[in-house]
Amino acid sequence: MHNPLNSEQRLALLAKSGSIRPWKSCHERRRCVACDRVFQGFDIRISARASGVPRLRCPTPGCHSGPEMWVHPGDPLISEEAWNDWELLVKAVEASEAKSATASA
Ligand SMILES: [Zn+2]
Numbered sequence: 001m002h003n004p005l006n007s008e009q010r011l012a013l014l015a016k017s018g019s020i021r022p023w024k025s026c027h028e029r030r031r032c033v034a035c036d037r038v039f040q041g042f043d044i045r046i047s048a049r050a051s052g053v054p055r056l057r058c059p060t061p062g063c064h065s066g067p068e069m070w071v072h073p074g075d076p077l078i079s080e081e082a083w084n085d086w087e088l089l090v091k092a093v094e095a096s097e098a099k100s101a102t103a104s105a
């Protein structure tokens with residue numbers, strides 16, 4: 001499915017997505033700590049939530065990570081302790097998504 005957003009609209013969404021690293025261009029790359037994929041801003045899946053707030057997702061099928069889990073490809077490897085925190089975060093995000101998917105509001 002194609003995303004109707006143009007690159008400026010996409011960048012505007014990325015810029016306010018809450019990412020640790022601010023996006024300056026859709027050509028920038030990020031690494032997803034959940035699936036280890038490196039992707040460009042253009043690759044990110046964007047969908048609208050029922051609330052109208054856009055949801056940004058990792059381009060990897062089946063990966064539900066969002067902007068808070070994307071690091072700069074040049075960042076040093078995260079420690080095992082930090083990785084455990086990420087795993088907890090992923091579970092928390094997935095749990096909240098399962099909840100919001102069943103709620104109609
Ligand atoms: Zn991912």
